[in-house]
Amino acid sequence: MSDAHTNEVSDNPNVGGFSLPLFALPKTFQGIAEQNATRARERLEKVKETSADVSRLLQEAYSINAKGAADYAAKVIEISNTNTSSALAFLTDLVGTRSVSDVIQLSANHGRKYLEVATAQNKELWEIAKKVATETSEPIKKGLARALKTPS
Numbered sequence: 001m002s003d004a005h006t007n008e009v010s011d012n013p014n015v016g017g018f019s020l021p022l023f024a025l026p027k028t029f030q031g032i033a034e035q036n037a038t039r040a041r042e043r044l045e046k047v048k049e050t051s052a053d054v055s056r057l058l059q060e061a062y063s064i065n066a067k068g069a070a071d072y073a074a075k076v077i078e079i080s081n082t083n084t085s086s087a088l089a090f091l092t093d094l095v096g097t098r099s100v101s102d103v104i105q106l107s108a109n110h111g112r113k114y115l116e117v118a119t120a121q122n123k124e125l126w127e128i129a130k131k132v133a134t135e136t137s138e139p140i141k142k143g144l145a146r147a148l149k150t151p152s
Contacts, residue, residue, distance in 0.1 A: 050147070057143040061136050068132025075128055079121045086114065 090110045097103050 053143060053147075057139050060139040064139070065132060065136040068128070068135060072125065072128050072132065075125060079125070082117070082121075086110075086117065 090106070093106055093110075094103065097106060
C-alpha cells in the first residue's frame with residue numbers, strides 16, 4: 001500500500017503488542033465513516049428521546065398505581081371497620097343469650113351473614129385490584145403501541 005491511500009497514525013510500529021503498524025482509513029472510506037458517525041449520533045438522539053418517553057410512561061404508571069394502592073388500602077380499612085363492628089354486635093348479642101340453643105342459632109346466623117359479607121368484600125377488593133392493574137398498564141400499552149408504529 002502506498003502513502004497516497006493510507007496515512008500512518010502512529011510512529012510506533014508495535015501498537016498493542018502486535019508488531020503491526022496502525023493505519024488510518026483510506027480517504028475514500030473517511031466519508032463513509034463520517035456518515036456512519038452521523039447516523040450513530042442520530043440513533044443516540046432517538047435512544048435518548050425514547051428513554052425520556054419511557055421515563056414519562058413509567059412515572060404515569062407509578063402515579064396511577066400509587067392512587068390505586070391508596071384506594072385499595074382505604075377499602076381494606078373500611079372492610080376492617082365493618083367486620084369489627086359486626087364482631088362486636090355478635091358478641092353483644094351472644095352475651096344476651098339465655099340457652100345453648102340460642103348460642104347455636106345466633107352463631108349459625110352470624111356465620112351465614114359473615115360469609116355473605118366476606119364474599120361481597122372480596123369481590124369489591126378484587127374489582128379494585130383489577131381496575132388498578134388495568135389503569136396502570138394502560139399508559140405502558142399506549143406507549144408500546146406508539147413505539148411499534150413509529151418507523152425506525
